[in-house]
Amino acid sequence: MLAETILAPVPHRHFTFTIPKMLRPYFRFHRGLIKELCRIAHRCLAEFQRTTLGLPEGTTGVVMAIHTFGEYLDFHPHLHALVADGLFVDSGLFHVMPDVSLAPLEELFRARVITFLVKKGLLPPERARMLRGWRHSGFNIHRSQRVPPDNREDMERLAQYIIRNPFSVEKMQPNRSGDSIIYRSGMNPKIQRNFEVFSPCDFIARITQHIPDKSFQLVRYYGWYSNKMRGQRLKQADPEAVAVAEGDVIDVSAFKPRRIPSKSRPQGDSLTAGQERSEAQWQLARTHQESLGSRPAPVPPLPSRNEDRRLHRRGRRHRAHPAPPWVVGSGCAGGCRPRPARTGRASHRTLARRSVPRL
Numbered sequence: 001m002l003a004e005t006i007l008a009p010v011p012h013r014h015f016t017f018t019i020p021k022m023l024r025p026y027f028r029f030h031r032g033l034i035k036e037l038c039r040i041a042h043r044c045l046a047e048f049q050r051t052t053l054g055l056p057e058g059t060t061g062v063v064m065a066i067h068t069f070g071e072y073l074d075f076h077p078h079l080h081a082l083v084a085d086g087l088f089v090d091s092g093l094f095h096v097m098p099d100v101s102l103a104p105l106e107e108l109f110r111a112r113v114i115t116f117l118v119k120k121g122l123l124p125p126e127r128a129r130m131l132r133g134w135r136h137s138g139f140n141i142h143r144s145q146r147v148p149p150d151n152r153e154d155m156e157r158l159a160q161y162i163i164r165n166p167f168s169v170e171k172m173q174p175n176r177s178g179d180s181i182i183y184r185s186g187m188n189p190k191i192q193r194n195f196e197v198f199s200p201c202d203f204i205a206r207i208t209q210h211i212p213d214k215s216f217q218l219v220r221y222y223g224w225y226s227n228k229m230r231g232q233r234l235k236q237a238d239p240e241a242v243a244v245a246e247g248d249v250i251d252v253s254a255f256k257p258r259r260i261p262s263k264s265r266p267q268g269d270s271l272t273a274g275q276e277r278s279e280a281q282w283q284l285a286r287t288h289q290e291s292l293g294s295r296p297a298p299v300p301p302l303p304s305r306n307e308d309r310r311l312h313r314r315g316r317r318h319r320a321h322p323a324p325p326w327v328v329g330s331g332c333a334g335g336c337r338p339r340p341a342r343t344g345r346a347s348h349r350t351l352a353r354r355s356v357p358r359l
Helices: 021-029 032-053 103-119 125-133 152-162 200-208 227-236 279-292 305-314 348-355
Strands: 012-018 061-069 075-084 086-088 093-096 140-143 172-174 181-188 193-198 219-223 244-246 249-251
Touching: 012 032, 012 152, 021 032, 021 075, 021 103, 032 061, 032 075, 032 086, 032 103, 032 219, 061 152, 075 086, 075 152, 103 125, 103 140, 181 200, 193 200, 219 227
Parallel strands: none
Antiparallel strands: 012 075, 012 140, 061 075, 061 219, 086 093, 093 249, 172 181, 181 193, 244 249
């Protein structure tokens, strides 16, 4: 659905941003640095495209996904980005990028990341100078072939590739004895094999290290594809207009992506205007209303703890509510204990109260 609801009908490319193995522990033990790595990659990409096209006010269109896993579940932070191959301008035109080398972009990305880690106090200056002096520093930016706008199948395939799970169940093969797990993947030229053997505890540790922090966004949208700019265009665009291409410039001013239709709100729903529900909440609301009928049955309020004890002592507990855990009994359906019958003579306090006349 990414190709139909977010991406504009312009050519795209798949970019991969990789950092050297020496810097990976910094991002493993400081997970907040990964989102800063996304910002650095986007700023470098935007500066590279604006300089190449000569459009300082141009806007990029980037969908970036964070991957922390390698081929054999090792911690390997890198970025996958589905990038519009050009820049958008405010008039609604899209300027296509020419085929140029990525060497300036790679050098800019390396310099920005090293400077960022030095300012954070994580990377020693000696190691930073060593990384700047290496010819093959480990920083790498890969760019795929250009995907034309009419090839939606390849676009959707790229979107599914960059947004995927850290591991595949199909690649797992437990040993018959149960003391090891074989994880198969592609041929690794460094270790000269296509599998890795883990103990159960090591395999669980490999998987759990890729669990993101709470409220951490693994997919980020920048520029033309950001939530703010998409919301502004939905209010202004004509839904029946289409994009028109003219050479290296594409007019996307009247393009409006398809919106995912939401199911109708159930009758009797008490949500006010402006409030929203997720699909799971809508399904729960519909199921709840169907089980109760058109008009929900009134439910009596639950008594408080002190009132509940008082009702049980008098034998008048509401039978619609089950007995709380602090009340034990077997008299009624609610767990009430039957009130014992009075036997014997009345107490002296009762007799004295009865003998006093009322004035």
